[in-house]
Amino acid sequence: MTAPDTRVRLLLADDHPVVRAGLRAVLETEPDFEIVADVPTAEEAVRLAERCDADVVLMDLQFGGRMLGSQATAEITARPGGPRVLILTTYDTDADILAAIEAGATGYLLKDAPPQELAAAVRTAAAGRSALAPTVALRLMDRLRTPASALSRRETEVLQLVAEGLSNAAVSKRLFLSQATVKSHLVHIYAKLGVDSRTSAVAAATAQGLIRR
């Protein structure tokens, strides 16, 4: 490890005022933490991340309908020398976790984490090591163990639309495909999930957190 920082500079990004206040309350008691700002939107997180040179950004994934936390994460981590990003969210679906990690997040925590676990994860992230909640880590292990359960990008895209209630014809139009291709994807999806209909595929994928909602 390099020269030990005396303090970890934190930026909090969450659209819930109560959660921001809670994070402040929990993290300010740690003597080696300094909270430089808290913001209610992903856009402001991106803007402040470079200006106030934080060491770690604690970021939610869902910001009331606007820019996603994963996008903001990607923008922040794209800049060299920028802060680490630690995702702090309620959801632990495969899609969310993978998107965040692909976006360059250093860690992924769930909001039910106890304070000391939170503080430990922040220090881990500040040191550049990755911090995963136990549940999240388990999920990733599962995925590595059974690669068959992993749907391809295109398959996930198709299944997501099916879950929204679109027919094969509607999906094919939306994705500029032929119906034959959509059916082909679905057959592969059924095989991977071990089901035999679109509704059960949606149910299985939702249960496993492969798709959203």
Place this chain on the structure above:
Amino acid sequence: MTAPDTRVRLLLADDHPVVRAGLRAVLETEPDFEIVADVPTAEEAVRLAERCDADVVLMDLQFGGRMLGSQATAEITARPGGPRVLILTTYDTDADILAAIEAGATGYLLKDAPPQELAAAVRTAAAGRSALAPTVALRLMDRLRTPASALSRRETEVLQLVAEGLSNAAVSKRLFLSQATVKSHLVHIYAKLGVDSRTSAVAAATAQGLIRR
């Protein structure tokens, strides 16, 4: 109104330590509030609600897989002279809102509420008047305007099984019906939801919170 209370005694129930800390931080700044306890489970909320004679219980709806907030609400409000229950949750689905109100909740707030709105709602609840978040109020108005959107008990039961991926044949066996009856129910469901397929019915019902998961 009776003799005006000098202070409002509060009990916080939420499984997220961060949220509990945030609520403390936000509500403790109000001079007329006193937080008598905060608990991480619905069971403890029920137990403490009678013992520490709070005026208002701020209660989450989702407690990591165990007892639901709505059950706890029902138990607390069943006792005469008990505290008011104010629901504070992330979700605003029809099913959740109705369950909470049927359980006797005095108000329903969303976690993205700003602190002053939160404090105002607590005072409203303490005075015995109902406090609803704007989004929640809108949803209830919608439901009253279009009673057709309400599925019957049996229809909900059928749709729930469909959402779990069962075929018409499987549903009919599970509910001891003929397939004709299941199809008949589905036709009515489609009409009420304004859709034309089982998958879109599931999507619409999930979006409106008419079924679980």
Place this chain on the structure above:
DNA sequence: CCGGCAGTCAACCCTTCGGTTGATGCCGCA
């Protein structure tokens, strides 16, 4: 007392979906 609604079922027809076979092009990895 009767109308209306929920719930049940049958017979019918047609569309969509599910399953197969087979084929093409692309890309990455061995």
Place this chain on the structure above:
DNA sequence: TGCGGCATCAACCGAAGGGTTGACTGCCGG
């Protein structure tokens, strides 16, 4: 360099689902 996975499409067939009409029961409320 070739194998295999991903993605694309076509044609076909049987089965499941969707839509209609019609009919019977039981219950609630005007």
